[in-house]
Amino acid sequence: MEKLEVLTKEKILEATEETLKRFGLTKTSVTDVANALDVSHGSIYRHFKSKAELFEGATEKWLDEKIIKPLTDVCKDSSMVGTQHLKTYIKTLIELKRCYAREDEELFKMYAKVTEESADLIHNHVSQITDQMSEIICRSSINVDDPHQLARTIFQATTRFHHPAHAYEWKSPTINSEFSNVWALIENGLS
Amino acid sequence: MEKLEVLTKEKILEATEETLKRFGLTKTSVTDVANALDVSHGSIYRHFKSKAELFEGATEKWLDEKIIKPLTDVCKDSSMVGTQHLKTYIKTLIELKRCYAREDEELFKMYAKVTEESADLIHNHVSQITDQMSEIICRSSINVDDPHQLARTIFQATTRFHHPAHAYEWKSPTINSEFSNVWALIENGLS
Incomplete structure (x- = not known):
């Protein structure tokens, strides 16, 4: 009983992350997560209705910690303004995604899978990013009627x-110059 | 022996297309294609070294007929000029992809799979498109140093x-207005 009382969503999600790293996305089951916590799989289902819900929770936590947290720092950085700030924000987003695709492969795969299957979760994630981009646009001298729409468009x-x-295209040796070209076209369109 | 003599690559690819439509991408084997042609699977392997090569051949044929052919007509259409011609070209590309994702599901799935696995084939396909876009840019009054690079960037x-x-995002009711916004930003960047 003692174990059940201290079993929180947070602890389950941490164990899910560890288990995914150890066994890989395709081989991780709810029972593996339960085993890692030394509880029954029923205890997990008390907090998450299904394996899909458990993976969604783990993806949400991962996106918040690994992507949104560092992006929030860039958004709040008052040493930058205008299109330069916007470019740094998007470049940070791109570098974070590229880094985790390479170094945190199993969790990135989980995120890629959830992206196609859980529209609401990803919609919220994208909204957090475009809201921050919109904030940067509002603080800039970019002349636009609808900053939110411009953020989504960029x-x-x-x-x-x-x-x-x-992700499979990010290893290309020309990916950085391709981004520079797309950004130059966008920046030209903003002025 | 008679059958072997008339078995051409073209016939095998046609049979592959038919078999894919009937059995679906995951269930189609080289033997199914051989059965459809009433030949041994060894006869198929005389023309295509592996199932992957057979599917690549079928994808190449499908892309040429369904995507490149109608795009070539748009490229050659002399009634349009400049960014309007470029927009019509890209819109045609988008509408063709969307149409086949919906109405030719199994061959579209094959194409999506090959896209991730066969870099050369897709590189050639993209080059055909960006070459045509580059042609349109050269005939326009768009002022640019490197039309090929601009075509790739767009x-x-x-x-x-x-x-x-x-493809899973193309059913969204806002997809057309999203493209209009991205295109408006690009067009602004071109002027």
Whole structure:
């Protein structure tokens, strides 16, 4: 009983992350997570209705910690302004995604899978990013009627560089110059 | 022996297409294609070294007929000029992809799979498209040093709307207005 009382969502999600890293995405089951915590799989289902829900929770936590937290720091950085600030923000997003695709492979795969399957979760994640981009646009001298719409448009025009479905293209030796060219076109369009 | 003599690559690819439509991507084997042609699977391997090579051949044929052929007509259409011609070209590409994702599901799935696995084939396909875009740019009054690079940049900035990995997003009711916004930003950047 003692174990059940201290079993929190947070602890389950931490164990899910560890288990995924150890066994890989395709081989991790709810029972593996339960074993890692030394509880029954029923205890896990008290907190997460299904394996899909458990993986969604783990993805949400991972995105918050690994992507949104460092992006929030860039958004709040008052040493930058205007399109330069916007470019640094998008470049940080791209570099974070590229880094985790390489160094945190199993969790990145989970995120890529959830991206296609859980529209609400990803919609919220993208909204957090475009809200911050919109904040940067509002603080800049960019002349625009609808900063939110412009933020979404810039986010979508740079899809190839941050959407997980394109991770296989990020190893290309020309990927950085390709981003520079797309950004130059966008920046030209902003002025 | 008679059958072997008339068995051409073209016939095998046609049979592959038919078999894929009937059995689906995951269930189609080389033997199924051989059965459809009433030949041994060894006869198929005389023309295509592996199942992967057979599917690549079928994808190449499909892309040429369904995507490149109609795009070539748009490219050659002398009734349009400049950014309007370029927009029509990209919109046609997007509409063709969207149409086949919906109406030719199994062959579209094959194409999506080959996209991730066969870099050379897709590189050639993309080059055909960006060469035609470059042709349109050269005939326009768009002032640019490197028309090929600009063509690639515009192709990449519109990835979300034509890359098969995003097919699941094309059903969104806002997809057309999202493309209009991205295109407006690009067009602004071109002037």
